[in-house]
Amino acid sequence: MPSSSLQEICALFGQPVAGNPTQFMIEKAFVHHGLEWRYLTLEVAPADLADAVRGMRAMGFQGGNITKPHKVAVIELVDRLSDAAARMGAVNCIVREGNELVGENTDGKGFIESLRGVTDPTDKRVVLLGAGGAARAIGIELALAGAAAITVVNRTVDRGQQLVDMLNANGAVSATLAAWEGEYPVPAETQVLVNATSIGLNDPEARIPVKLDACPPGLVVADVVVSPPDTRFLAEAKAHGATTLDGLGMIVNQGAIGFKLWTGVDPDKTIMREAVEEFLGL
Numbered sequence: 001m002p003s004s005s006l007q008e009i010c011a012l013f014g015q016p017v018a019g020n021p022t023q024f025m026i027e028k029a030f031v032h033h034g035l036e037w038r039y040l041t042l043e044v045a046p047a048d049l050a051d052a053v054r055g056m057r058a059m060g061f062q063g064g065n066i067t068k069p070h071k072v073a074v075i076e077l078v079d080r081l082s083d084a085a086a087r088m089g090a091v092n093c094i095v096r097e098g099n100e101l102v103g104e105n106t107d108g109k110g111f112i113e114s115l116r117g118v119t120d121p122t123d124k125r126v127v128l129l130g131a132g133g134a135a136r137a138i139g140i141e142l143a144l145a146g147a148a149a150i151t152v153v154n155r156t157v158d159r160g161q162q163l164v165d166m167l168n169a170n171g172a173v174s175a176t177l178a179a180w181e182g183e184y185p186v187p188a189e190t191q192v193l194v195n196a197t198s199i200g201l202n203d204p205e206a207r208i209p210v211k212l213d214a215c216p217p218g219l220v221v222a223d224v225v226v227s228p229p230d231t232r233f234l235a236e237a238k239a240h241g242a243t244t245l246d247g248l249g250m251i252v253n254q255g256a257i258g259f260k261l262w263t264g265v266d267p268d269k270t271i272m273r274e275a276v277e278e279f280l281g282l
C-alpha cells in the first residue's frame with residue numbers, strides 16, 4: 001500500500017550504479033506523487049549478491065531493479081518468479097508481496113507498451129537485432145503479444161540460437177536465426193525492425209550494419225538505446241521513410257510498471273519522461 005508517512009525503499013542492484021537515469025526518474029515520480037520513498041543505487045559484487053538480497057529482506061525494502069551482471073543469478077535468491085521472468089530466465093525487478101520476494105521482468109513489457117504507441121505487434125513479422133538480455137526480454141514479450149514471425153540476427157551464433165529455441169518454445173511465433181556477417185539485408189516483408197544490441201550506446205556515430213533498401217515505407221524501426229536516444233540507426237531509418245521509436249519510451253514504461261508494482265500508484269509517465277530527458281541533458 002502507498003504510504004506518505006513511512007519511508008519505503010526500493011533499490012537498484014548492479015554495476016555500474018553511478019549516473020543512472022532510472023534512479024533519477026523514479027525519485028522524481030516519488031516526489032511528484034507525494035510518496036516519501038527512496039530509490040537507491042547500490043553496487044553489489046557477484047559474490048555478495050545473496051547477502052544483499054538477504055539485507056533487502058531484513059531491511060524491509062519493497063523491491064528493486066536488478067541489472068547486470070545479476071539478472072540470472074538472482075533467480076535462485078527470490079521466492080518465486082512471474083511468468084515472464086520464468087520464460088526469459090532473467091529478473092530485472094523484485095517486488096515484495098507479503099513476506100515473499102517475487103522476481104519480475106519489466107524490460108520486454110516496457111518495450112511492448114512503447115511499441116503499441118505506433119503499431120500493434122499482433123501478426124507482425126519482426127527482425128530482432130541482438131540476442132542479449134534486452135533482446136530476450138523483447139523477443140518473449142513479442143511472442144506473447146502474438147507476433148507472427150521473429151528473425152533473430154546475432155553475431156554470436158550460439159547465443160542467437162539459444163534465443164530462437166526459447167522463442168519457439170513460447171507461444172505460436174515462428175522464430176529463425178540469421179547469422180550476422182557483414183551487412184544484413186533486412187527482408188522486404190519485415191514490418192518491425194528492432195535494434196536490441198548495444199551498438200550506438202554512448203556512440204552517436206556508431207553504424208549498425210544493416211541494409212534497408214528493400215523495405216517498404218510502412219516499416220516501424222525501434223531502438224532500445226537510451227543514451228543518446230537519437231541514434232544514427234533511427235536517423236537512417238527515418239530517411240528511408242520508416243516510422244521510428246527511440247529507447248526512451250521503453251525505459252519510461254518499464255520504470256512505470258515497476259513503480260506501480262512497488263507502490264500501488266500509477267505514476268505520471270510525462271513526469272518520468274521529462275526526468276529521463278533532463279538526466280540526459282536533452
Ligand code: NDP
Nearest residue numbers: 130131132133134135155156159197198201224247250251
Ligand atoms: P547484452 O550485453 O546482454 O547484449 C548485447 C547484444 O549486442 C548482443 O546480442 C551482442 O552480440 C550485440 N552486440 C554488441 N556489440 C555488437 C557489435 N559490434 N556487432 C554486432 N552485435 C553486437 O546487453 P543488453 O541486452 O543488456 O543491452 C543491450 C542494449 O539495450 C544496451 O544499449 C542497453 O542500454 C539497452 N537497454 C535499454 C533498455 C531501455 O529501457 N531502453 C532496457 C535494457 C537495455 P553478441 O551476442 O554477438 O555479443
